[in-house]
Amino acid sequence: MTSAKPDHPGPSLDLETAAQLAFGGLVCGVDEAGRGPWAGPVSAAAVILNPDDLPPGIDDSKALTARARERLEIEIKARALAWGVGFASVQEIDSLNILKATGVAMCRAIEALSIAPVAALVDGNHAFALPCPVRTVVGGDGLSLSIAAASILAKTARDRLMIELDAEYPGYGFAGHKGYHAAVHVAALHTLGPCPAHRLSWAPIRALTARSAEIGSESR
Structure with a gap:
């Protein structure tokens, strides 16, 4: 090496x-x-x-x-x-x-x-x-x-x-931050939730998905 x-x-x-x-x-x-x-x-x-x-x-x-x-x-x-x-x-x-x-x-x-x-x-x-x-x-x-x-x-x-x-998944700002952690990306995830382009195994995405499911079950 x-x-x-x-x-x-x-x-x-x-x-x-x-x-x-x-x-x-x-x-x-x-x-x-x-x-x-x-x-x-x-x-x-x-x-x-x-x-x-x-x-x-x-x-x-x-x-x-x-x-x-x-x-x-x-x-x-x-x-x-x-x-x-x-x-x-x-x-x-x-x-x-x-x-x-x-x-x-x-x-x-x-x-x-x-x-x-x-x-x-x-x-x-x-x-x-x-x-x-x-x-x-x-x-x-x-x-x-x-x-x-x-x-x-x-x-x-x-x-x-x-x-x-x-272009395929508008609203997340992928063209700007290229999928990295950025304030606009975090805000979009809170508003829109993950899309098929997101790595669902990533801890921040998992946490957000779990929280969204939790809120959904509380509202039913």
């Missing part, structure tokens, strides 16, 4: 180069988006970058503006040797738990690659069971260019889906 250093100048291909030498082939970077929200799926992306055609400006998606992420998404998809995106649904999150569902999304992202990697560099400290060997990298989206690229694709893909869910 590798950890990011506070004074690290930014992501590079150093970890990819070392992994390619160790495993004898192309490696992908893998990251997820949406493990913490109350609503919507969790997404993951896998990217095999072309070292001879790197889009400038790749960084941890959290360090970029939405406009920069959207620009880089186009560049990454156009220049990478291979990329893939996968999702795990709200139903899978509720039935499996978020950690296992994240692993499912990562597997789907790797399986969507047009080139099979010999190993994966995965952001974080959990070695998910993936279709290839895994090296975990704590703070990987700030160390590895391919993980950073994956963080961008996972984030933009999920953001787009949350905008679609906002």
Whole structure:
């Protein structure tokens, strides 16, 4: 497992180069988006970058503006040797738990690659069971260019889906907060109750659902 250093100048291909030498082939970077929200799926992306055609400006998606992420998404998809995106649904999150569902999304992202990697560099400290060997990298989206690229694709893909869910389930503000805890989200839940896009296994949603049922039984 590798950890990011506070004074690290930014992501590079150093970890990819070392992994390619160790495993004898192309490696992908893998990251997820949406493990913490109350609503919507969790997404993951896998990217095999072309070292001879790197889009400038790749960084941890959290360090970029939405406009920069959207620009880089186009560049990454156009220049990478291979990329893939996968999702795990709200139903899978509720039935499996978020950690296992994240692993499912990562597997789907790797399986969507047009080139099979010999190993994966995965952001974080959990070695998910993936279709290839895994090296975990704590703070990987700030160390590895391919993980950073994956963080961008996972984030933009999920953001787009949350905008679609906002149109499907109006009133919750999904397009703005993307399913995360926000005052407008809490207020909407109190007014409207949960919708099919909500993770019913999440403690705040469970508590709200239980309270609504309690009030309903008291009013009968």
